[in-house]
Amino acid sequence: MPVNCLAEMTNGGVDRSGWGVAVLVGVPHKDAEFKTHPMNFLNERTLRGTFFGNYKPRTDLPPVVEKYMSGELELDKFITHSVPFSEINTVFDLMLKGESLRCIIRMDE
Numbered sequence: 294m295p296v297n298c299l300a301e302m303t304n305g306g307v308d309r310s311g312w313g314v315a316v317l318v319g320v321p322h323k324d325a326e327f328k329t330h331p332m333n334f335l336n337e338r339t340l341r342g343t344f345f346g347n348y349k350p351r352t353d354l355p356p357v358v359e360k361y362m363s364g365e366l367e368l369d370k371f372i373t374h375s376v377p378f379s380e381i382n383t384v385f386d387l388m389l390k391g392e393s394l395r396c397i398i399r400m401d402e
Contacts, residue, residue: 317342
């Protein structure tokens, strides 16, 4: 879900409390900016960020692969596009427009 939709649905954002932890999630648009009032930090709030959920490929990925291979985890429904390597720029265009969730780049074509 794009960040602007979440902000609209929640009338500005989901972290509306005076204390606690605010977490920025996801990959922002290349021109995106984050602005906040300095008072937010003086009120003992912590700002954190996460990029791809802070996944640790060496330890976290093997169990995911096992679940996918056994059919317990359905990842295929999250793939929105599949393109040959010769059309890799299409993938970047879709990503920048916010029109793709996950793309497969096929190396065999």
